[in-house]
Amino acid sequence: MKIAVLYGGTSGEREVSLSTGKGIIQALENYGHEVVGIDFSPERLEEIIQLKVDLVFIGLHGKYGEDGKIQSLLDMLEIPYVGSGVLASALAMDKTKAKQIFASNGIQIAKSNSYSADLGITAIAEDVRKHFTPPFVVKPNQEGSTLGLTIVKQDHQIENALELAVKSDSTILVEEYVKGREMTVPVIGRQGEEQALPVIEIIPKNEYYDFDSKYKPGGSEHIVPAEIDQDLTVRMQEEAILAHQELGCKVYSRVDFIINEQNEPVILEVNTLPGMTPTSLFPDSAQEIGWSYDELIQKFVELSASEQRKTV
Structure with missing residues (x-):
């Protein structure tokens, strides 16, 4: 197949996406595909509009990659791509909306509130003090890789944490801090036939992941x-x-949890475009059941082609 790989991008996760793109391109070439690599920028949309390929593999992370925007453009151009569509991508990226969907399906979430930056830092801080007691987490509602995130341990940190979060997004999410063990679960498969790969525990060297x-x-x-x-x-x-299913995800995702002190899983988020370098979490889990990195990337391509045939 002729496959375009979109990588890089303009989000705070650009460096990670460059590594992801490099790994994907090499894996696809190892399987004999003709690969076109594109360092994506919203200022160079003609590169996408003029594409003549069988499939696009999105190796972007964060804004303009994981939030449904690039998926929307590809849909309008009728170019098939690997992974989740516009709505699932946008919902997963919007942590507040995603948490509402998880809770309505009986999946345990951390208590949280979201705030529009238009309210002003002072007003938000006042409300946060009414509803939360340190430690708690302040983060942008739509951002990845813990960018803009602060664990507030003392009252005087609140304003600074809000200021940091608002640099990344116009909506701020405040949620209780769940102490426990970090876990993640890769999911792969056709819609309605998904399987979960082995659970991974993540032990960060720093205080948190x-x-x-x-x-x-x-x-x-x-x-x-x-x-x-x-x-x-x-x-x-x-x-x-x-x-994964309730958000409407396709082909693959990675779902993050914390096991709290009561030994219960608390869902954090669904990543529709998780890191996909050869040493990333998803490939690590796949390797445990005997899938090499190259095989995993090829499985994504085959699943996407099969989903495409189903909808034609």
Whole structure:
């Protein structure tokens, strides 16, 4: 197939996306595909509009990649692509909306409130003090890789945390801090036939799973499969598939949880375009069941082609 890989982009996750794109391009070439690599920018949309390819593999992360915007453009151009469509991408990126969907389906979430930046930092801080007691988390409603996130441990940090979050988004999410073990569950498959791959436990070297822990060499340790009991494993895998399905995701996603001090999984978010470097979490889990990185990328291509045939 002739496949275009979109990578790079303009979000705060650009560097990660460059690595993701490099890995995807190499894997596709190893399988004999003709690959066109595009360092995507919203200022150069003609590169997308003029594309003549069989499929687009989106290796972008964050805004303009994971939020449904590029998917919308590709839909209008009638170019098939790997992964979730416009609505699922937008819902997963909007943490507040996603949490409402999770809760309505019986998946445990952390208590949270969202605030429009138009209210002003002072008014937001006043309301936060009424409803939350440190420690709690302040973060942009639509951003990835923990960019703009602060764990507020003392009252005087609130305003600074809000100022940081508002640099990344016009809506701020404040949620209770859930202490526990970081877990993630990759999901893959045709719609209605998804399977969950082995659960991964993430042990960050820093205090929490921040940007450096995610992407710097040695920043975190991945334990695959996670050392938890079978009942908890099955529950998380089932809830990961349910979250993926209820958002309307396609082909693949990765669902993040924290196991709280009561040994219950609390869902954090669904990543519709998770990091896909050869050492990322999703490929680590796939390797546990015998799928190489190249095989995994090829599976995404085959699933996308099969979903496309189904809708034609």
